[in-house]
Amino acid sequence: MRCRSAAMWIFLALRTALGSVEVRWCTASEPEQQKCEDMSQAFREAGLQPALLCVQGTSADHCVQLIAAHEADAITLDGGAIYEAGKEHGLKPVVGEVYDQEVGTSYYAVAVVKRSSNVTINTLRGVKSCHTGINRTVGWNVPVGYLVDSGRLSVMGCDVLKAVSEYFGGSCVPGAGETRYSESLCRLCRGDTSGEGVCDKSPLERYYDYSGAFRCLAEGAGDVAFVKHSTVLENTDGRTLPSWGHMLMSRDFELLCRDGSRASVTEWQHCHLARVPAHAVVVRADTDAGLIFRLLNEGQRLFSHEGSSFQMFSSEAYGQKNLLFKDSTLELVPIATQTYEAWLGPEYLHAMKGLLCDPNRLPPYLRWCVLSTPEIQKCGDMAVAFSRQRLKPEIQCVSAESPQHCMEQIQAGHIDAVTLNGEDIHTAGKTYGLIPAAGELYAADDRSNSYFVVAVVKRDSAYAFTVDELRGKRSCHPGFGSPAGWDVPVGALIHWGYIRPRNCDVLTAVGQFFNASCVPVNNPKKYPSSLCALCVGDEQGRNKCTGNSQERYYGDSGAFRCLVEGAGDVAFVKHTTIFDNTNGHNPEPWAAHLRSQDYELLCPNGARAEAHQFAACNLAQIPSHAVMVRPDTNIFTVYGLLDKAQVSQPRGHRGARALRAAWGKLCDCHFGMSLQQPSPHPLHHSFFLFNCIILTNI
Structure with missing residues (x-):
């Protein structure tokens, strides 16, 4: 037994x-x-x-x-x-x-358009779309998730189907016939030759699957098709095909790239929405x-x-x-x-995170932190307006004593969201671990509520260099932790691969990248010496590298002075700094004689530009305000609520603000600001990102 x-x-x-x-x-x-x-x-x-x-x-x-x-x-x-x-x-x-x-254990999700069209990834709203099927990886999950994650498509109350039905100007999404939004999501579907099986998630629907979605585009039913990288090449150029594809040529189609450009259908490795695992x-x-x-x-x-x-x-x-x-x-x-x-x-x-939203887990209220009597009144008016429009979740207004108090309450889970300005945004991220859910985008001609981060150099034809040649140069920064002087430029250099920190030791990496720097800080004793090498202290040479006005090279004007006096080769500052200190605007002896035309900007694309061309040549545009939340908050829900709210409000007055999604993650080290890709055509919207900058307590 x-x-x-x-x-x-x-x-x-x-x-x-x-x-x-x-x-x-x-x-x-x-x-x-x-x-x-x-x-x-x-x-x-x-x-x-x-x-x-x-x-x-x-x-x-x-x-x-x-x-x-x-x-x-x-x-x-x-x-x-x-x-x-x-x-x-x-x-x-x-x-x-x-x-x-060629692709191994993966394939690529791409967005295909006709070469003759003018559609880009940034102009998809209102176009007609062709999908392989509802909940299909390449035809639905990746493109919809990407559009949500990148802020192009906002979703309120986790209702992704509704958001997609309102975003495109009609679609064929086989399998969506049983949903509440079938009129829009099945509008382009045709069924079989006898009209049977319209919008079925099966071969009965002629526009089903990869070839079907491409056929939807090829026959003119749709303007964009979401398929895999090989679909166009498998259905063009005289390969063994059904009759609908006999005359199709691959050169007549192009791919939409994430940076807003377009590319040949053979360039899918560099122009795609996402690499899809096998x-x-x-x-x-x-x-x-x-x-x-x-x-x-x-x-x-x-x-x-x-x-x-x-x-x-x-x-x-x-x-x-x-x-x-x-x-x-x-x-x-x-x-x-x-x-x-x-x-x-x-x-x-x-892309998947853009789709992950369980309506059963959404809170009934979003608790908004307010700081003054006028803010309380405005928040109350906003809550009433949102309720009338049946926007979800509803708004509750909670008062606090200061921005820091709001941050503490959000961190503790007692409040959900607050609108903060640039400096407080930095504190909220660095000290309290909060993340941005939405930023403010201003009219193109209204820069009163935002600023640009620029890299300033002297106009000197004998010693001209570009952003690609910064290694070994001497750098001037307003101060450690400054968005314009540290977070954005250092984050940009990391993002572009010029600086490569080991184990997120950014201080050492920056010190090794530049020949010498002045980066004023509160406690320079625990600081790499090279980051204080250019600092000069006060008139008596004391308080060298301290993070206050006793260091003459502290702040935006101080960093510019570091460049002016020849200590540094480049200064990272706000775009207004040049104009604040030239052409007679600063009477101090070191600045009284300066002319703005004697300085240029380093552009991300490797060019140089005049000082007044900061809108086209900058490292980032920083909006004055952003909505900050806890990391466990569904940022897509917050943005979806605010985006739907702004759509329902009267628009058109000069300087009208528009909320723009503001997220992304490049490194888990700490909070920083958004970067523009080094591109001939910089992005013109403002947004924030997490970046690998620094969490070190100096």
Whole structure:
């Protein structure tokens, strides 16, 4: 009896560890179950171990639940399902699919337009859109998530379908026919040749799947198609095609790039919405990944070539596509870093975050911090106006004694949001860990409520250099932690790859990048000496490098003086600094004789510009105000509320403010400001980003 009991325990232990007993594969449909059973038989006849069993679920989501409950062991999932399986159930990806040698274990989601059109990624509002299907990775999740994450599409109350239906000027989203917004989301769909199956998420709808969405664009029904990188090339230039595509040429189509430009359809590696991870086999965290791969690897060695008795990577015999594995799979490979974050990658994760919003978890109220009687009155009026427009969540107004008090209350979870100015924004991020949910964008001719961060140099043809040649130069900064003098320029140089901090040790990295600097700080004793090397202190030479006016090179004017007096080669300051200290505006002896035309700006694209061209040649435009929230707050919900509110308000007066989404994350080190890409056409909207700058307590 004891022997039998011991044997049973050994059996259960082996079964739990998948130790050469069985692997239970979960299937999501009858055809998939049939293919799984055929694969199981083929493996068994070939003597492959462990045994493969098939467990039928009702859907991929159901299979994930079965695996988490130890009632199944493995399933192949797409990116969206991998995200949910990893985040909610702790499953890990262990084996990835490879589709072609050029892209490996991934493919790319792209936005395609006709070459003759004028559409860009920044002008998608109101155009007609073609999608592969509702909740499909390339045709829905990535483009919609990207538009939300980048602030181009705002979503109120987690109602993504409504937001998309109002954003585009009509769409074909197969599978959206049962939603409340089918009139808009199915407007471009046609069904089959007899008009049946309109908007079905199946081949009955002619505009379904990759080729169908491209056909929607090619036939003129839509203006943009969201497909994968290979779709255009697979359906043009005389390849074996249905009649609708016989005359199509790939040169007549282009891709929309994230920076607002367009590119050839062959340039998808550099011009795409996101790199999409390949489908992957997922298992529980305690499952032996090596054992799973060895079984599948032996299987593909025997059953992936022409003429084999069973075809692992073909579903044709079952009248379906992509059963168990995608039919386009060339091989299966082991995954080295077995976490869903590593497998999905940052581009895809950002897109997914734009879609993650559970309406059941939304708070009924957004508690807004106010600081004065006029603010209380205005907040109350705003709450009433939002309520009348049925905007969600509703606003509650909570008073506080100071901006710092607001920050403390938000950090503690007693309040949700506050509008802060530039300096307080910096404090909120650096000291209290708050993040920006929305910034203010002003009319193009109204710069009274924002400023530009610029890199100023002397006009000297004998010693001219560009932003690409800053290494080894001497730099002047208003002070450590200053948005214009430190956060933006240092963040820009990091973002562009000129400065590469190790372990986020930005101080050392900056000190090594510049030959010498003056970066005044409160406690220079704990500071790299090179960052104080150019500082001069007061008239008696005391208080050198201190973060106050006793250091003559402190502040924007001080940093400019550092440049003027020849201590430094470049000064990072606000755009107004040159004009405040030249042409007779500053009577101090060091500035009285200065002329603005003797100074130039370094542009992100490698050019130089006149001082008055700061709007086109700057490192960032900083709006005066931003809405700050806790990191656990759904920033898309906050922005969605405010964006819908501003749309419903009267517009058109001079200087009207517009709220703009303001997020992103480049490094977890600390809070900083947004950067413009080094581009011939800098972005003209203002927004904030997190950047890898510094959290060091000096």
